[in-house]
Amino acid sequence: MADLETRPAPTSRRGAALPSLRLDPAILGALGALVLLFVFNAAFTPNFLTVQTLNVILTQVATIVIVATGMTLVIATGGIDLSVGALMAISGAVAPLIFMHPALAGGLGVTLAFVVPVLVAGLFGLFNGTLITKFGLQPFIATLVLFIAGRGVAQALTNGNLQVFNNPAFQFIGMGRVFGIPFQVLLMFAVVAFFAWVMRRTVFGRHVLAVGGNEGAARLAGVPVTRVKLAVYGIVALLSGLAGLIVIAINSSADANQVGLNMELNAIAAVAVGGTALTGGRASVGGTLVGALLLQLIGFTLLAKGVPQSAALVVQAAIILIAVYLQRRKA
Secondary structure, X not given: OOOOOEEOXXXXXXXXXXXXXXXXXXXXXXXXXXXXXXXXXXXXXXXXXXHHHHHHHHHHHHHHHHHHHHHHHHHHOOOOOOOHHHHHHHHHHHHHHHHOOHHHOOHHHHHHHHHHHHHHHHHHXXXXXXHHHOOOOOHHHHHHHHHHHHHHHHHHHOOOOOEEOOOHHHHHHHHOEEOOEEHHHHHHHHHHHHHHHHHHHOHHHHHHHHHHHOHHHHHHOOOOHHHHHHHHHHHHHHHHHHHHHHHHHHHOEEOOOOOOOOHHHHHHHHHHHXXXXXXXXXXXXXXXXXXXXXXXXXXXXXXXXXXXXXXXXXXXXXXXXXXXXXXXXHO
């Protein structure tokens, strides 16, 4: 995985910043741990090497990876987004209101239910970005506003009621399969591949890293800092909206109280374990995928060996602590 990490590179002779690729020890450690856990389970966990088990692991981590991919970009700029879980709840509340409306029955309603909720979430992401760029609020505080109020918005949209539905066309995003592979898993890999390419190959990716590396220097160098920040908060919101649709499609219901609960913590943990610097300036979308899979497989392994859920959470927290400590030593 030669493209595991993307970071700002020394300036070339022509003055253009070129991305350099390095295999970060933290990412290699996470990848090595993931391989070891996979081999351990293959040898000692019954029925681990079955399509069903692997599909279960991947589907359980798909929404985390999708949100964490956007979170990787936000953290790469030196920010953070605590509102992703609330945005999932808003998206999940809006979709059933559309395709269950009598005037939008049929294909039009389903199509709008895929598009409108994601765009609504994206607008809330731009709201976060505006608070940060125009009003100078710290990202932690700015996104805390929607972390608190967003779930209230979702509850207000649904009057606090659980929305139960049965719509196979809409639920394909969470329960459909393509050649036997869950569609949400294919969606997860597509999102990871696209944003890994964005960070590796595009000017926007370089600007994201430049803003996180040194915002003042980036501004002096002509990087559109405000637009970059607005874009990354918009992107993570759009991906959160998409993840919200997947969750309600799987559950055949939208619960504003439960959709996206603790997602912000899971996404940040995946980013940290995956090797992205929490201080900004260095990002690894591929590493985020590895980090999320590692945390998921640790939980699976411990539960498969009869370790209580409470102990599994402690182990996962220790893994996150080690990953952050290694980043501090490197910095």
